[in-house]
Amino acid sequence: MSDPDSPSSAEAMDGVSTVEVKTSARAALIPTIRAVVSDLAARADFDLDAISDLRMAVDETCATLVDVAAPGSTLVCIFRVYPERIEVQAEVQAKQADAVVSTETFGWRVLQTLADDVSVHHTPGSGGNGPIVEIRLDKRAADLPR
Amino acid sequence: MTTAGSEYGHLDRMLEQFAVLESDDPARDGLRNQLVRGYLPVAQHIARRFSGRGEPLEDLVQVATVGLINAIDRYSPDRGSDFFSFAVPTISGEVRRHFRDLGWSMRVPRRLKDLHVSINGVVSELSQSLGRAPKPTEIAERLGIPVADVLEGLEASEAYRSSSLDEMLSSEQGSATVGELVGEADAELDRVDFQQALRPVLAELAERERTIVLLRFFGNMTQTQIAEQVGISQMHVSRLLAQTLDRLRTRLDPDTRAD
Secondary structure (H helix, E strand, C coil): CCCCHHHHCCCCCCCCCEEEEEEEHHHHHHHHHHHHHHHHHHHHHHHHHHHHHHHHHHHHHHHHHHHHHHCCCCEEEEEEEECCCEEEEEEEEEECCCCCCCCCCHHHHHHHCCCEEEEEEEEEECCCCCCEEEEEEEECCCCCCC | CCCHHHHHHHHHHHHHHHHHHHCCCCCCCCCCCCHHHHHHHHHHHHHHHCCCCCCHHHHHHHHHHHHHHHHHHHCCCHCCCCCCCCCCHHHHHHHHHHHHHHHHCCCCCCHHHHHHHHHHHHHHHHHHHHHCCCCHHHHHHHHHCCHHHHHHHHHHHHHHCCCCHHHHCCCCCCCCCHHHHHHHHHHHCCCCCCHHHHHHHHCCHHHHHHHHHHHHHHHCCCCCHHHHHHCHHHHHHHHHCCCCHHHHCCCCCCHHHHH
16 A cells, blocks of 8 residues: 555554644635545545535534634634544634534534534633634444445 | 517517416426527527636536526516516626636646546446445446546545536426425424524525435435435535535524524
8 A cells, every 4th residue: 555645544553643724713714624624534435425424514513613703713623534434623712701502403403414423512711711612523434334 | 688679579478478377387397498498599698708717618508597597487577677687697697606606626627527527427336336325445446547536536526516507407306205205304304493493494495405405414314315316416416415505504594503
């Protein structure tokens, strides 16, 4: 496997490679982030449904976070590529102290359907800053046989 | 375009007839086809105005024709303006939107477009034999090309956002299974808290987009399964879903999304 484009070459020694993307928390930059994750998934040989699902899930995640983000804040997305799955961790500093991502919305339904596992975490901000809102996703390389 | 009156005069009456037909009138399709054919030179004319910007003229004509169809569907003679003053901006708008949607990514080399077509072809074959969506390595093996090329082709597919005219025109599917599946998905939608916010927005979608959204998010089907049911490719389902989610996101009030 000396082909640099072969999926397994993306794996580090421990079987995980990590990619971190930091952008301004602006909707205009979301296409860049989703292009990164869809490339990672394709190189990890996810099936086409899984690639497309993950791409849309990251799109939805980032759009949700950008909605609550404080002006001028940074959106941080960490992608961990395992042999058979990709883990996504995305976070932003929220504008309002009481900012929450509701799980009773269509957007959340979308995330639950597209990802194998999804959760949201709120950490109170320090020193007058808004809370940190974080969404975590887990996506397997292929659907389990149904 | 203002001198077009005499050339298109015979279509005016047809437009008036068309506008008053109920949406399920059997005469509608035939009349619509005649209107589209009759006004086609208008769409071609507008498409030519946008040529020379890196998009093949035939693609532009397709997009302009979609704009024409929208114009025909939405035009109502009783609003007092003539068809051209309504249709020309509608068609130009569709072509502009095409350029905007494609953005920088529209300049996809011919080789990648061809690759996209080959990949799309084997994806449905492989989905059939595997019973699930294929992986890039499986596509590469079937086509006898390096995985790197498949990855490149898939990337080009993402850039390829516009649907072909045939896809846009494919008649609203009404097969019994799809109907039943949508019925079940719809019942599932009733059980969620946000259905009151979502229903009216879903109602604005075209039949096929709504079907796909319901089957994916409330019918528990994969894109590949939906593609098979609805009779379009997985990549097309993927594109339509992404576009529709994007539209739903802007249409759903941020407060309903995040409160």
